[in-house]
Amino acid sequence: MAKETKKVPASKKPAPQVKAARKPNRPKLPRQKTQKKPASERSSAPKFRSLTPIVPPQSVAGRALTLVVAIMSFLACLTVGGVSVVWDAADDWQNDLVREVTIQIRPAEGVDMLREIDRAVALTQEFPGVETVRALSDDETRALLQPWLGDGLELESLPVPRLIQITVDDPEALDLSQLRAALEQEVIGASLDDHSIWTSRLSAMAGAVVLGGFAIMALVLGSMVLSVVFATQSAMAGNKDVVSVLHFVGAEDSFIAREFQRHFLVLGLKGGISGGAIASLAFLMLDLFTRRGSGQAGSDQLSALFGTVSVSLPGYLGVIAVVFLVAVLTALTSGLAVKAHLKRVD
Known part of the structure; x- marks a missing residue:
């Protein structure tokens, strides 16, 4: 007797096996390590922030x-x-006043004014600390008196004192008291003006x-x-x-x-x-x-x-x-x- 073949329903047939496709081999990229911030930078972040000042800056x-x-x-x-x-x-x-000293020679009867001027100049040049000694000329004397007495002055006919200008090189080396005493003793009618009054003023x-x-x-x-x-x-x-x-x-x-x-x-x-x-x-x-x-x-x-x-x-x-x-x-x-x-x- 022929064997009877049993029919299996289509729903009960096993599903065919499908092989999965292989993935292509891709090169692996190296992982980048994340750098951690140092602790000093992390801690330097302010925890509190002042949004507005107490006093408005613009008012x-x-x-x-x-x-x-x-x-x-x-x-x-x-x-x-x-x-x-x-x-x-x-x-x-x-x-300027400390470095300039003036000798004034007043006219007197029977006294040669030019000789007394030369004597005062020679005496003053011997003192240490003196740079130059110069007697004012007649023209310079007239120029000094011109604003008060006008032009055309005759110095010989007027009792005009003569001036000697001293330029001091070293004020500390020049002994003014000794120079004053020597002039009053050696020169007739001589007086020394060190401008101390003007300096104090x-x-x-x-x-x-x-x-x-x-x-x-x-x-x-x-x-x-x-x-x-x-x-x-x-x-x-x-x-x-x-x-x-x-x-x-x-x-x-x-x-x-x-x-x-x-x-x-x-x-x-x-x-x-x-x-x-x-x-x-x-x-x-x-x-x-x-x-x-x-x-x-x-x-x-x-x-x-x-x-x-x-x-x-x-x-x-x-x-x-x-x-x-x-x-x-x-x-x-x-x-x-x-x-x-x-x-x-x-």
């Missing part, structure tokens, strides 16, 4: 205070420059000018300090809520004072630099005016009084010192005003 009151500080700095720098010019001029005058004038300049500068800086105090109180009143919140969260008075000090220090630097720069420009313009206007009446008068009207290096260093002094005073004044205000509030 109408701040700009007005900067202008006031600039004006006060300008006036203080002008005072320092003026004192420097006068002091240098007085020092030059004193040096110039020293007194220079000292008075310096003291007056310091007094003016003190008044200017005092006015600036008062302006800073009022501006600080205004800023405290305008930021009253901010200060109250800082007190509530535990901020100390020193922290609030430092914030105000930093704000007013910047204002003081801006105003001081502006005033000092304008004052330095004014000094340079005055120097240029006196140099270019030589020969004119006003320039000649200034040159006769002060020489070259220019501020020396110590004067400009004084201007720089005034600028930093203004900034420091502004910061210190604001800090003290804030602390005093906070103590009153507490």
Whole structure:
């Protein structure tokens, strides 16, 4: 008997096996190692950041205070420059007077004036420290008397004293008292003028000018300090809520004072630099005016009084010192005003 084949339904037939396609071999790329930041760089990142300062940097009151500080700095720098010019001029005058001595020979009856002049010149040349000795000529004497007595003077007919000009090489080596005694003993009618009276008067004038300049500068800086105090109180009143919140969260008075000090220090630097720069420009313009206007009446008068009207290096260093002094005073004044205000509030 033939075997009966059993039909298997199509749904029960096993599925044909499909071989998976092989992936192509690709070269492996080396892995890049991520570099870790050093601990110093990671720790340097600020944890807290101040978004806005306590005192607004740009405000109408701040700009007005900067202008006031600039004006006060300008006036203080002008005072320092003026004192420097006068002091240098007085020092030059004193040096010129110390290096020049005058011998005056008065006429007397029965005395040969020319012989006494020659004797005084010869005697003076023997002293150490004397550079040159020169007797003024008749023409030079007439030129000295011309503004008061007019032209055409006859010196022989008038009792006009004759002058001998001495140029001193070393003022410390020349003994003026010994020279005076020798002239009074050896030369008839001779007297020595060492200009000590004028030197003492110039020293007194220079000292008075310096003291007056310091007094003016003190008044200017005092006015600036008062302006800073009022501006600080205004800023405290305008930021009253901010200060109250800082007190509530535990901020100390020193922290609030430092914030105000930093704000007013910047204002003081801006105003001081502006005033000092304008004052330095004014000094340079005055120097240029006196140099270019030589020969004119006003320039000649200034040159006769002060020489070259220019501020020396110590004067400009004084201007720089005034600028930093203004900034420091502004910061210190604001800090003290804030602390005093906070103590009153507490």
